[in-house]
Amino acid sequence: MNPWYKLRRETVISLGGLALVWQIASYFFPPYLFPPVPAIAHKFFAILIDPESLANAGATAARIFAGLTVAFLLGAVLAFVMGRSERSYRYVYPLLNFIQGIPALSWVVIAIIWFKGTEPRILFIMAATTLPAFSFQILDAYRSMSKDLFEMTLSFRPSKRDLFRTLILPTIVPGMLTAWKVNLGNAARVVVVAELVGATGGIGYQLLMQQQLFDMAGALAWTLVLVVFVLVVQQVITRIEGWLLAYRPSVERSA
Amino acid sequence: MSGGNADTAAAAIEFSKVVKRFLRQDRREESYLAVDRLSFTVAPGEMVAVLGRTGCGKSTMFNLLAGLIEPTAGTVRVLGHDPFREFDWFRGKIAVVFQNDRLMPWRTTLENVELGMELLGKNSEERRENALGWLDRLGLTGHAYDYPHALSGGMRQRVSLARAFAVNPEILLCDEPFSALDELTGKRLREEYTQLVRENGKTSIFVTHSIDEALQLGERILVFHRPAQIALEARVAGGEREAIRQRVLTAMNLREAEAAAALEVKEGKA
Numbered sequence: 163m164n165p166w167y168k169l170r171r172e173t174v175i176s177l178g179g180l181a182l183v184w185q186i187a188s189y190f191f192p193p194y195l196f197p198p199v200p201a202i203a204h205k206f207f208a209i210l211i212d213p214e215s216l217a218n219a220g221a222t223a224a225r226i227f228a229g230l231t232v233a234f235l236l237g238a239v240l241a242f243v244m245g246r247s248e249r250s251y252r253y254v255y256p257l258l259n260f261i262q263g264i265p266a267l268s269w270v271v272i273a274i275i276w277f278k279g280t281e282p283r284i285l286f287i288m289a290a291t292t293l294p295a296f297s298f299q300i301l302d303a304y305r306s307m308s309k310d311l312f313e314m315t316l317s318f319r320p321s322k323r324d325l326f327r328t329l330i331l332p333t334i335v336p337g338m339l340t341a342w343k344v345n346l347g348n349a350a351r352v353v354v355v356a357e358l359v360g361a362t363g364g365i366g367y368q369l370l371m372q373q374q375l376f377d378m379a380g381a382l383a384w385t386l387v388l389v390v391f392v393l394v395v396q397q398v399i400t401r402i403e404g405w406l407l408a409y410r411p412s413v414e415r416s417a
Numbered sequence: 418m419s420g421g422n423a424d425t426a427a428a429a430i431e432f433s434k435v436v437k438r439f440l441r442q443d444r445r446e447e448s449y450l451a452v453d454r455l456s457f458t459v460a461p462g463e464m465v466a467v468l469g470r471t472g473c474g475k476s477t478m479f480n481l482l483a484g485l486i487e488p489t490a491g492t493v494r495v496l497g498h499d500p501f502r503e504f505d506w507f508r509g510k511i512a513v514v515f516q517n518d519r520l521m522p523w524r525t526t527l528e529n530v531e532l533g534m535e536l537l538g539k540n541s542e543e544r545r546e547n548a549l550g551w552l553d554r555l556g557l558t559g560h561a562y563d564y565p566h567a568l569s570g571g572m573r574q575r576v577s578l579a580r581a582f583a584v585n586p587e588i589l590l591c592d593e594p595f596s597a598l599d600e601l602t603g604k605r606l607r608e609e610y611t612q613l614v615r616e617n618g619k620t621s622i623f624v625t626h627s628i629d630e631a632l633q634l635g636e637r638i639l640v641f642h643r644p645a646q647i648a649l650e651a652r653v654a655g656g657e658r659e660a661i662r663q664r665v666l667t668a669m670n671l672r673e674a675e676a677a678a679a680l681e682v683k684e685g686k687a
Binding site: 310311313314315316317318319320321324328329332407409410411 | 483485504505507508509511512513515517519521522523524525532533535536537564566584
């Protein structure tokens with residue numbers, strides 16, 4: 163049996179089961195607690211066909227990508243600094259570990275005090291919360307580089323640029339892609355918290371509106387939009403991964 | 418003992434009283450002597466086999482030769498230059514075939530063979546043509562676009578040979594490249610290697626722990642004993658192979674017995 167089809171069928175069954183349980187609950191509870199599934203679906207599709215709502219979703223997506231890009235670039239630089247120098251590693255690692263322990267809500271408070279505009283605040287929060295994970299994952303990938311392949315490449319006396327292009331980059335690409343997949347989920351959770359504070363658009367802002375209107379169906383519909391966005395982007399990354407890592411034997415490729 | 422068969426002035430490779438000590442990672446104040454006042458020369462176009470038991474310092478000598486590590490004392494000269502300090506000067510002049518094939522798993526067979534030429538800045542057309550020629554020569558026609566995981570051990574080692582020969586180096590360094598292969602494949606690759614080195618007039622250093630391999634691949638054999646000193650030097654070309662084999666065996670066993678006796682004295686057992 164086609165494993166993709168099998169997975170899809172199982173996914174549909176489990177998510178369908180959840181929807182069914184929810185629908186049954188809606189018969190016993192008021193709509194502001196358990197709105198019926200058709201009402202949630204109606205709101206969800208209304209968001210997808212309304213340009214203004216889509217612009218809100220797009221704003222959130224842009225914030226996620228901007229935050230992740232900044233965190234990825236900074237994290238990669240820090241990972242290389244740590245990877246190339248044990249001394250730097252001993253200084254930078256504890257700092258990143260410390261930063262990783264700070265809750266997203268604390269970053270929100272710090273961002274509000276430090277920055278004036280909404281966008282710089284959200285960018286800072288996104289970057290600060292995902293930076294350590296990017297750094298650690300890229301560092302792990304860098305350190306997993308084969309010593310044998312390093313010596314072999316070095317025996318041809320490559321320039322630093324060629325060494326990076328031919329050996330280091332292909333070695334760390336799988337780690338980078340995993341880091342993006344993992345951090346995408348984290349970023350989606352954090353962006354909503356960040357948008358709750360001061361933003362005048364985006365999924366977090368819309369969730370705040372639904373809470374003030376006591377509209378549970380609307381809140382769930384906006385949550386679904388965010389989840390679908392994360393799943394779609396993760397699928398895109400998985401496809402890129404499959405293309406870039408096509409050289410691996412099929413047993414090694416992630417499902 | 419110093420191996421001095423090649424003319425020092427015109428030598429392709431020259432080791433002169435080379436010492437290499439490694440710091441022990443756990444106890445920094447102590448060091449391990451891997452190579453002790455090693456001296457030998459290799460003439461241009463000569464095929465030399467370096468023979469010795471596991472742990473005798475062959476690989477350390479090999480890494481010194483490849484410029485991957487720096488000697489603690491003494492001098493290493495390859496083509497008149499220092500392979501460690503003048504590392505970049507050797508670009509395209511030295512190629513190494515390692516014990517394991519060390520193919521990049523993300524590159525196809527063809528791209529692996531092209532690697533050295535790519536790092537030398539050759540254009541893609543020239544690289545491809547040359548790489549395909551070497552693959553053809555080594556019996557890998559039809560496998561150019563396979564990834565390494567799809568090849569057998571013997572085929573992979575052939576690709577690593579093609580990668581080394583494709584840069585047209587003056588010196589080839591081989592560190593037991595056929596030791597992990599089955600007997601038949603190893604034999605065939607040894608024959609192919611000898612033919613390629615002779616046809617292309619390369620200087621070759623072949624490190625091995627097999628006497629038969631050393632006899633097949635070396636015009637001259639240097640027998641190492643711990644810590645990387647030369648216990649015996651024998652010229653194979655024109656020599657009586659069985660007699661050389663006995664001399665090599667005696668040298669290896671004698672040195673091993675001496676080393677064991679010395680160790681016993683040191684530990685107070687004698």
